Amino acid sequence: MSRVETNAEEDFRQELAGLGSKLPQRINADPEKVEQGLAKLVLTLIELIRRLMEKQALRRVEAGSLTDEEIERVGCTLMKLETKMGELKKEFGLEDQELNLNLGPLGDLM
Template sequence: MTSPRRIDAGRGLGQVVLAVLEILRDLLERQALRRVDNGSLSPEEVERLGQALIALDRQFAELREAITATEPDRERNIPS
Protein backbone atom coordinates (compact mmCIF):
# COMPACT_ATOMS: atom_id res chain seq x y z
CA MET A 1 0.00 0.00 0.00
CA THR A 2 1.29 3.48 -0.79
CA SER A 3 1.61 6.26 1.71
CA PRO A 4 -0.98 9.08 1.75
CA ARG A 5 1.70 11.62 0.86
CA ARG A 6 2.62 9.68 -2.28
CA ILE A 7 -1.03 9.35 -3.33
CA ASP A 8 -1.57 13.10 -2.86
CA ALA A 9 1.52 13.95 -4.92
CA GLY A 10 0.44 11.64 -7.71
CA ARG A 11 -3.07 13.03 -7.71
CA GLY A 12 -1.70 16.59 -7.73
CA LEU A 13 0.52 15.83 -10.71
CA GLY A 14 -2.40 14.19 -12.48
CA GLN A 15 -4.50 17.30 -11.94
CA VAL A 16 -1.75 19.51 -13.39
CA VAL A 17 -1.52 17.27 -16.46
CA LEU A 18 -5.29 17.35 -16.78
CA ALA A 19 -5.32 21.16 -16.58
CA VAL A 20 -2.70 21.42 -19.35
CA LEU A 21 -4.65 18.99 -21.52
CA GLU A 22 -7.85 20.97 -20.90
CA ILE A 23 -6.10 24.13 -22.13
CA LEU A 24 -4.93 22.33 -25.27
CA ARG A 25 -8.41 20.93 -25.88
CA ASP A 26 -9.90 24.40 -25.51
CA LEU A 27 -7.42 25.77 -28.05
CA LEU A 28 -8.27 22.98 -30.48
CA GLU A 29 -11.99 23.68 -30.12
CA ARG A 30 -11.48 27.41 -30.69
CA GLN A 31 -9.41 26.75 -33.80
CA ALA A 32 -12.04 24.32 -35.09
CA LEU A 33 -14.83 26.84 -34.54
CA ARG A 34 -12.81 29.54 -36.28
CA ARG A 35 -12.37 27.28 -39.32
CA VAL A 36 -16.08 26.46 -39.36
CA ASP A 37 -17.00 30.15 -39.08
CA ASN A 38 -14.59 31.03 -41.92
CA GLY A 39 -16.27 28.47 -44.16
CA SER A 40 -12.98 26.76 -44.94
CA LEU A 41 -14.36 23.28 -44.23
CA SER A 42 -16.66 21.15 -46.33
CA PRO A 43 -19.87 19.83 -44.73
CA GLU A 44 -18.22 16.40 -44.43
CA GLU A 45 -15.22 17.92 -42.66
CA VAL A 46 -17.51 19.82 -40.29
CA GLU A 47 -19.29 16.55 -39.46
CA ARG A 48 -16.01 14.70 -38.86
CA LEU A 49 -14.73 17.56 -36.75
CA GLY A 50 -17.88 17.48 -34.63
CA GLN A 51 -17.56 13.73 -34.15
CA ALA A 52 -13.89 14.11 -33.19
CA LEU A 53 -14.68 16.82 -30.62
CA ILE A 54 -17.43 14.68 -29.10
CA ALA A 55 -15.04 11.72 -28.84
CA LEU A 56 -12.41 13.99 -27.30
CA ASP A 57 -14.90 15.18 -24.68
CA ARG A 58 -15.70 11.58 -23.77
CA GLN A 59 -12.04 10.69 -23.43
CA PHE A 60 -11.43 13.73 -21.24
CA ALA A 61 -14.35 12.76 -19.01
CA GLU A 62 -12.85 9.28 -18.57
CA LEU A 63 -9.41 10.72 -17.88
CA ARG A 64 -10.80 13.25 -15.41
CA GLU A 65 -12.67 10.48 -13.60
CA ALA A 66 -9.57 8.29 -13.45
CA ILE A 67 -7.40 11.09 -12.06
CA THR A 68 -9.89 12.32 -9.49
CA ALA A 69 -11.05 8.88 -8.32
CA THR A 70 -10.17 7.99 -4.75
CA GLU A 71 -8.07 4.94 -3.91
CA PRO A 72 -11.08 2.79 -2.81
CA ASP A 73 -12.78 3.66 -6.12
CA ARG A 74 -9.73 2.43 -8.05
CA GLU A 75 -9.58 -0.80 -6.06
CA ARG A 76 -13.22 -1.56 -6.89
CA ASN A 77 -12.57 -1.09 -10.62
CA ILE A 78 -9.62 -3.49 -10.76
CA PRO A 79 -10.66 -6.74 -12.49
CA SER A 80 -10.16 -9.87 -10.40
Protein backbone atom coordinates in the same frame (compact mmCIF):
# COMPACT_ATOMS: atom_id res chain seq x y z
CA MET B 1 -11.13 56.22 6.74
CA SER B 2 -11.55 53.49 4.15
CA ARG B 3 -15.12 52.60 3.46
CA VAL B 4 -17.20 50.55 1.12
CA GLU B 5 -20.34 51.75 -0.64
CA THR B 6 -22.48 49.27 -2.51
CA ASN B 7 -26.05 48.65 -3.56
CA ALA B 8 -25.62 44.87 -3.31
CA GLU B 9 -23.50 43.89 -0.33
CA GLU B 10 -24.47 40.23 -0.23
CA ASP B 11 -23.90 39.74 -3.98
CA PHE B 12 -20.38 41.13 -3.70
CA ARG B 13 -19.68 39.02 -0.62
CA GLN B 14 -20.59 35.88 -2.54
CA GLU B 15 -18.76 36.98 -5.68
CA LEU B 16 -15.54 37.74 -3.82
CA ALA B 17 -15.77 34.55 -1.77
CA GLY B 18 -16.04 32.66 -5.07
CA LEU B 19 -12.97 34.41 -6.45
CA GLY B 20 -11.00 33.38 -3.37
CA SER B 21 -11.50 29.74 -4.23
CA LYS B 22 -10.09 30.39 -7.71
CA LEU B 23 -6.73 31.60 -6.45
CA PRO B 24 -3.84 29.64 -7.94
CA GLN B 25 -3.10 26.52 -5.97
CA ARG B 26 0.10 24.58 -5.71
CA ILE B 27 0.48 21.07 -7.06
CA ASN B 28 -0.26 18.59 -4.31
CA ALA B 29 3.15 17.14 -3.38
CA ASP B 30 1.76 14.84 -0.69
CA PRO B 31 3.44 11.45 -1.43
CA GLU B 32 0.09 9.73 -0.99
CA LYS B 33 -1.58 11.95 -3.53
CA VAL B 34 1.26 12.76 -5.88
CA GLU B 35 -0.41 10.80 -8.67
CA GLN B 36 -3.51 12.93 -8.45
CA GLY B 37 -1.40 16.11 -8.31
CA LEU B 38 0.44 15.15 -11.48
CA ALA B 39 -2.75 14.02 -13.20
CA LYS B 40 -4.25 17.39 -12.40
CA LEU B 41 -1.32 19.19 -13.98
CA VAL B 42 -1.29 17.01 -17.10
CA LEU B 43 -5.06 17.09 -17.57
CA THR B 44 -5.07 20.87 -17.17
CA LEU B 45 -2.60 21.18 -20.02
CA ILE B 46 -4.53 18.72 -22.18
CA GLU B 47 -7.75 20.64 -21.48
CA LEU B 48 -6.05 23.89 -22.51
CA ILE B 49 -4.94 22.34 -25.81
CA ARG B 50 -8.35 20.74 -26.37
CA ARG B 51 -10.09 24.07 -25.92
CA LEU B 52 -7.66 25.83 -28.24
CA MET B 53 -8.33 23.18 -30.89
CA GLU B 54 -12.06 23.58 -30.38
CA LYS B 55 -11.89 27.36 -30.74
CA GLN B 56 -9.78 27.08 -33.87
CA ALA B 57 -12.27 24.61 -35.36
CA LEU B 58 -15.19 26.96 -34.59
CA ARG B 59 -13.39 29.86 -36.25
CA ARG B 60 -12.80 27.77 -39.35
CA VAL B 61 -16.43 26.66 -39.40
CA GLU B 62 -17.54 30.27 -39.07
CA ALA B 63 -15.21 31.33 -41.87
CA GLY B 64 -16.72 28.62 -44.07
CA SER B 65 -13.36 27.00 -44.75
CA LEU B 66 -14.45 23.46 -43.79
CA THR B 67 -16.53 21.11 -45.92
CA ASP B 68 -19.50 19.33 -44.36
CA GLU B 69 -17.47 16.15 -44.23
CA GLU B 70 -14.63 17.91 -42.43
CA ILE B 71 -17.06 19.49 -39.97
CA GLU B 72 -18.45 16.07 -39.12
CA ARG B 73 -14.97 14.62 -38.70
CA VAL B 74 -13.64 17.48 -36.58
CA GLY B 75 -16.81 17.49 -34.49
CA CYS B 76 -16.53 13.74 -33.86
CA THR B 77 -12.88 14.06 -32.85
CA LEU B 78 -13.56 16.91 -30.42
CA MET B 79 -16.58 15.10 -28.99
CA LYS B 80 -14.53 11.95 -28.35
CA LEU B 81 -11.75 14.02 -26.80
CA GLU B 82 -14.23 15.65 -24.44
CA THR B 83 -15.69 12.28 -23.50
CA LYS B 84 -12.23 10.85 -22.86
CA MET B 85 -11.31 13.85 -20.72
CA GLY B 86 -14.48 13.28 -18.69
CA GLU B 87 -13.47 9.67 -18.08
CA LEU B 88 -9.96 10.65 -16.99
CA LYS B 89 -11.26 13.36 -14.66
CA LYS B 90 -13.59 10.84 -13.08
CA GLU B 91 -10.80 8.30 -12.71
CA PHE B 92 -8.60 10.77 -10.84
CA GLY B 93 -11.47 12.30 -8.88
CA LEU B 94 -11.06 15.75 -10.41
CA GLU B 95 -13.77 18.36 -11.00
CA ASP B 96 -13.81 20.81 -13.91
CA GLN B 97 -12.94 23.74 -11.67
CA GLU B 98 -9.81 21.95 -10.45
CA LEU B 99 -8.43 22.04 -13.98
CA ASN B 100 -8.83 25.78 -14.25
CA LEU B 101 -5.97 27.99 -15.32
CA ASN B 102 -5.74 31.74 -15.07
CA LEU B 103 -4.62 32.86 -18.51
CA GLY B 104 -3.98 36.46 -17.46
CA PRO B 105 -5.65 38.97 -19.78
CA LEU B 106 -7.44 36.11 -21.58
CA GLY B 107 -9.30 35.21 -18.40
CA ASP B 108 -9.80 31.76 -16.97
CA LEU B 109 -9.56 28.56 -18.98
CA MET B 110 -12.97 27.48 -17.59
